[in-house]
Amino acid sequence: MLxxxxxxxxxxxxxxxxxxxxxIEAAWQYASDSVWEPVTVATSGTGDQVHLRTPADAMxxxxxxxxxxxxxxxxxxxxxxxxxxxxxxxxxxxxxxxxYYLAKxxxxxxHSVASRTGMQQVADxxxxxxxxxxxxxxxLARLAGDFPTALAVAENLGRAGRxxxxxxxxxxxxxxxxxxxxxxxxxxxxxxxxxIAGERATSQAHRALVLAFADPTIADSEIGLAHCLLxxxxxxxxxxxxxxxxxxxxxxxxxxIEERAQDLRTEIEAAGLTSLLPxxxxxxxxxxxxxxxxxxxxxxxxxxxxxxxDGDYSYLANVASFMGDQSSRPDTWPVHWLxxxxxxxxxxxxxxxxxxxxxx
Numbered sequence: 001m002l003x004x005x006x007x008x009x010x011x012x013x014x015x016x017x018x019x020x021x022x023x024i025e026a027a028w029q030y031a032s033d034s035v036w037e038p039v040t041v042a043t044s045g046t047g048d049q050v051h052l053r054t055p056a057d058a059m060x061x062x063x064x065x066x067x068x069x070x071x072x073x074x075x076x077x078x079x080x081x082x083x084x085x086x087x088x089x090x091x092x093x094x095x096x097x098x099x100y101y102l103a104k105x106x107x108x109x110x111h112s113v114a115s116r117t118g119m120q121q122v123a124d125x126x127x128x129x130x131x132x133x134x135x136x137x138x139x140l141a142r143l144a145g146d147f148p149t150a151l152a153v154a155e156n157l158g159r160a161g162r163x164x165x166x167x168x169x170x171x172x173x174x175x176x177x178x179x180x181x182x183x184x185x186x187x188x189x190x191x192x193x194x195x196i197a198g199e200r201a202t203s204q205a206h207r208a209l210v211l212a213f214a215d216p217t218i219a220d221s222e223i224g225l226a227h228c229l230l231x232x233x234x235x236x237x238x239x240x241x242x243x244x245x246x247x248x249x250x251x252x253x254x255x256x257i258e259e260r261a262q263d264l265r266t267e268i269e270a271a272g273l274t275s276l277l278p279x280x281x282x283x284x285x286x287x288x289x290x291x292x293x294x295x296x297x298x299x300x301x302x303x304x305x306x307x308x309x310d311g312d313y314s315y316l317a318n319v320a321s322f323m324g325d326q327s328s329r330p331d332t333w334p335v336h337w338l339x340x341x342x343x344x345x346x347x348x349x350x351x352x353x354x355x356x357x358x359x360x
Contacts, residue, residue, distance in 0.1 A: 034198020
């Protein structure tokens, strides 16, 4: 019903040219649901041939870009959002939306400085997306390996800022799988209570990912539930996260890791979801650590270090070293854990040895 109303209302607004009126509120509802059903309207064109002349044209291009980003390279998404913002045709409320999703696209592309600048600007405006932007800043602190700062931000996000999912993202790199899984479960339940299908699926995907490190039997059911929740929404990055969870689950029991990992690398790179590559490489490292293949583990850790040599996600290279009980390199980016490094190392090494025992 929402999509039908948007299509009809935008068609009329573009043809006659009318004020956007209630369409602005409908656009917010569309974005909050995270379902991303395509909004196709015959206005001045969308996609490669865009001629933005009215606020309705700009709104169509904004919503169409947000829907298409599940199927397009994030560089294309960033370029189109930039063009919409530069047109100056969006009302202030929707300008905030465009700026926030541009900052998200920059993060997916690995452009952390641009992403941080955009998120801070949205947060400072104290508009509807301020909680989401503060969540984005917490994510960026985590990417840089500054977990105390990320936690300090996360503890003040509240439900609107999806606090529990952010907490799960912070806890699991510490090797605290139980605490992370519980946080993701709370996030999923909150999203279900609020009727937010996309957030429910994303939280469940992350829960499946972390539990895959610990117990393949539990992971089976959690991955299955994630696939079910993704059936009615279009979330490419979240779907890829579930595929990575499957690789982690299969550590020690399947031998086709390289072929499957390469297929995922190709899909991730084609989508421009650069931020997922370090997680994929960590899954490969876990696989070789469980298998006891020190030579291939060393190659995979080296590949992961190359991917994170700009500082973002560099803590995952440390985690990979912990998995193989290897020493951390002194020339790596500093990581500020929530607890002492030796405890983090011990937790990850224990996860590997326990998973090896299950596999045997």
